[in-house]
Amino acid sequence: MRKKVISILTMFALSFSIFATGQQGESDPVPAFDPEKEYSLSFGGYGDLERAYKTIFESAEFKKALPNITFEYQMADFGGHHDRLTTVLAAGEATNDIEALEIGFIAKFVEGGGLTNLAAAPFNGIEEGKDIVPFAMSNATTAEGRLVAYPVDIAPAVLFYRKSLADAAGVSLDNLKSWDEYIEAGKKLTIDKDGDGVIDQFAMPHASEVAMMPLNGGKGGWFDEDNNPLQPKQKFMDSLDLVKKIREAGIDGDLGAWSGPWIQAFADGTVASIVNGAWWGGALKAWVASDLAGDWRVAPLPGGLYASQGGTYLSIPQQVPLENKAAAWEVIKYLTTTSHAQLSTFEQIDAYPALTTVYDDDIMNEDVPYFGGQKIRQLYADVANNIPSAKVSEYDAVVLAIFNNAVTDVLVNGSSSEDAYNKALNEIRAIVD
Amino acid sequence: MLNRSQKWAPYLFLSPFFILFLVFGVFPIGYSITISLFKWTVSGPQEFRGIGNYVKLLTTDPFFVGSLWTTFLLLIFGSLLQHFFAIPLAILLNNKSLKGGDSFRLLYFLPYITSSVVIALIFSQMFDHNYGWLNYIIENVFGGEKVKWLQDPRAIRSSIAIMVNWRFIGWNTIIYMAGLQSIDQSLYEAAEIDGASGLRKHLHITVPLLLPIIFFAVSLSIIGGMQLFEEPFVLMRGYEQMGGPNNAGLTSAYYLLATGFSFNRFGKASAIAWILFVIILGMTWINKMVTDKLQK
Incomplete structure (x- = not known):
């Protein structure tokens, strides 16, 4: 028996030492990129990224700039990719040399560790990224100034609406000064078209979709400088009040996001508008409402709010061999700071560039044409340049889940904003460790 | 007399399984005890907490105790309730005069082997409160009011329980059918001669002789029910919200997965796993006590 206990304990001790040696030091020098050497890198990503980046890596421009790098891909669906990355990083296992991250997952890794600090030499990512839109850089920067990932595309949030329905209701959604104005217009957009006593056209699909608009799209900003959650209180109350007001005005269809009826609603006239990230324009055009070319329009968010709603980052995990890090960084730099890569990605998959210098491109x-000839990309650029920078924290995922629950409390249980706020605040305080 | 190599041969042949079991079974399980004593994030252990994770979960954590309550409720109305359907169903299907018994068996078993993604799609459409056909029936056939299946806290638990029942009744039916095959037919014939009715026969012959199988199936249900994750996860939008309004859909296993893989607290998640393990062990033991007593 005693022998057994000892052998089990030895096993644990051994596993710990394996873990300890597996970690690479922050201070180990990364060798300089060698243009003469052949590098083979692996890239881990999700969704359309392979299609977009493969095109770039096979282009003449890229081959001229970095002829000595070849790629392998490990692609998965959105959830699967991030689950895999979480697991391998937590276990200290080998990862791909470059790993893509969606903005919603950035916070998790920002303080959690496991990713190489790109602000340090020889990367000097902050100087290299001076033309990248500032809010996106700050979302990937820790409290100690470590830059753990590099923004490659962003999604400025805007109001999408259908011109024909707005005209029929006699409202304009183009320059709304406040959300109250939107709600007033929304009441006119919410109608019973066939006169059967049931409303069949709503201003928006679901009230909860606007909850994150006063809160930077929910990307960071959950804790203030002194690490107090949900401060200043008014900002978060505004969000809950807004959701409540929209629901009470009866202008949302209570359609669950990404359900069949929700998707259908954009093509069949059940909803007249929606707040979403720039990428939604691509989805509308490609498959959600491809028959409605020329009818959808884009407007800034009401009340001069600026928020982001999605975006992709590229990172180099700590576990990557040192010389691959040097090559991986060259690739990341190419994808994020050259207009060729940024515009090519935009053309391929509608991912809006994070690099501000391309906003002036033709x-x-x-x-x-899909948006009735509107210059929507300039509008996106304007939003992108104005999105406030917010600090992210390692608790963002759990805080977001708790706040989402506060939103449903207000919508479904009829809680007051004050009660829902206090409940969320107490839960967050209890869970922070 | 066996020579040395003959003596070792069986162990050698058995070793592939045991080596794999040690590496992929025993080691991770044991290692998770170590993890549960730390604050453990994506980048590994951060600080030693001792039993701090356990104490916090059982005292100050705003979600864990509630999630246990949800799990118990769903265990009763989702996992255990189905045995009251499965046993009569098995008896009916076991009836030799039933025509097309095989196809019924297949139909009842089908939900168990259907992919959870497909199930999620079908059920979220079914439970949709605007356009779902469940509400359509309630409104148009019974003249009732629409139920917000995936929003109202009470309805959320019913939705999950309905889904669990639907998925596993067939599985339990098959287990009970296997048990019924082993009951000696002459017992029923003797009872018939004594003039026992159909119901009496089953109450006094089928149920007592089925007890070991009931113990087995209920144990599996307890283990499965305490680990209930997939159904609430797909219905309550994954990690985006803490199991919906009032955390009504947040089971302990769901909270465990969220704590580990979404909120990055692997130490706390391991502690949840061990608390669940102890509870499951205790409940299985109680189940054994009860069935043993009934068998006597």
């Missing part, structure tokens, strides 16, 4: 000034 393609960004083009009329977009």
Whole structure:
């Protein structure tokens, strides 16, 4: 028996030492990138990223700039990719040399560790990224100034609406000064078209979709400088009040996001508008409402709010061999700071560039026929440049889940904003460790 | 007399399983005890907490105790309730005069082997409160009011329980059918001669002789029910919200997964796993006590 206990304890001790040696020091020097050497890198990502980046890596421009790098891909669906990354990082296992991250997952890794600090030499990511939109850089920066990932695309939040329905209701959604104005217009957009006593056209699909708009799209900003959650209180109360007001005005269809009826609603006229990230424009055009070319429009969020609603980052995990880090960084730099890569990604998969210098490019000034010839990309650029920088924390995922629950408390249980806020605040305080 | 190599041969042949079991079974399980004593994030152990994770979970944590309560409720109305359907169903299907018994068996078993993604799609459509056909029936056939299946805290638990029942009744029916095959037919014939009715026969022959199988199936249900994750996860939008309004859909296993893989607290998640383990062990033991007593 005693022998057994000892052998089990030895096993644990051994596993710990394996873990300890597996970690690479922050201070180990990364060798300089060698243009003469052949590098083979692996890339881990999700969704359309392989399609977009493969096109770039196979282009003449890329081959001229970095001819000595070849790629392998490990792609998965959105959830699967991030689950895998979490697991391998927690276990200290080998990862791909470059790992993509969606903005919602950035916070988790920002303080959690496991990713190489790109602000340090030889990367010097902050200087290299001076033309990248500032809010996106700050979302990937820890309280100690470590830059753990590099923004490659962003999603400025805007109001999408249908011109024909707005005209029929005699309202304009183009320059709304406040959410109250939106709600007033929304009441006119919410109608019973066939006169059967049931409302069949709503201003928006679901009231909860606006909850994150006063809160930077929910990306960071959950804790203030002194690490107090949900401060200043008014900002978070505004969010809950807004959701409540919209529900009480009866202008939302209570359609669950991504359900069949929700998707259908954009094509069949059940909803007249929605707040979403720039990528939604691509989805509308490609498959959600491809028959409605020329009818959808884009407007800034009411009340001069600026928020982001999605975005992709690229990172180099700590576990990556040192010389691959040097090559991986060259690739990340190419994807994020050259106009060729940024515009190519935009054309391929509608991912809006994080690099501000391309906002002046001709393609960004083009009329977009699907949106009735509107110059929507300039509008996106304006939002992108104005999104406030917010500090992210390792608790963002759990705080977001708790606050989402506060939103449903207000919507479903009829809680007052004050009660829902206090409940969320207490839960967050109890869970922070 | 066996020579040395003959003596070792069986162990050698058995070793592949045991080596794999040690590496992928025993070691991770044991290692999770170590993890549960730390604040453990994506980048490994941060600080030693001792039993701090356990104490916090059982005292100050705003979600864990509630999630246990949800789990128990769903265990009763989702996992255990189905045995009251499965046993009569098994008896009916076991009836030799039933035509097309095989196809019924297949139909009842089908939900168990259906992919959870497909189930999620079908059920979220069914439970949709605007356009779902469950509400359509309630409104148009019974003249009732629409139920917010996935929003109202009470309805959320019913929705999950309905889904669990639907999925596993067939599985339990098959287990009970296997048990019924082993009951000696002459017992029923003797009872018939004594003039026992159909119901009496089953109450006095089938149920007592089925007890070991009931113990087995209920144990599996307890283990499965305490680990209930998939159904609430797909219905309550994953990690986006803490199991919906009032955390009504947040089971302990759901909270465990969220704590580990979404909120990055692997130490706390391991502690949840061990608390669940102790509870499951205790409940299985009680189940054994009860069935043993009934068998006497």
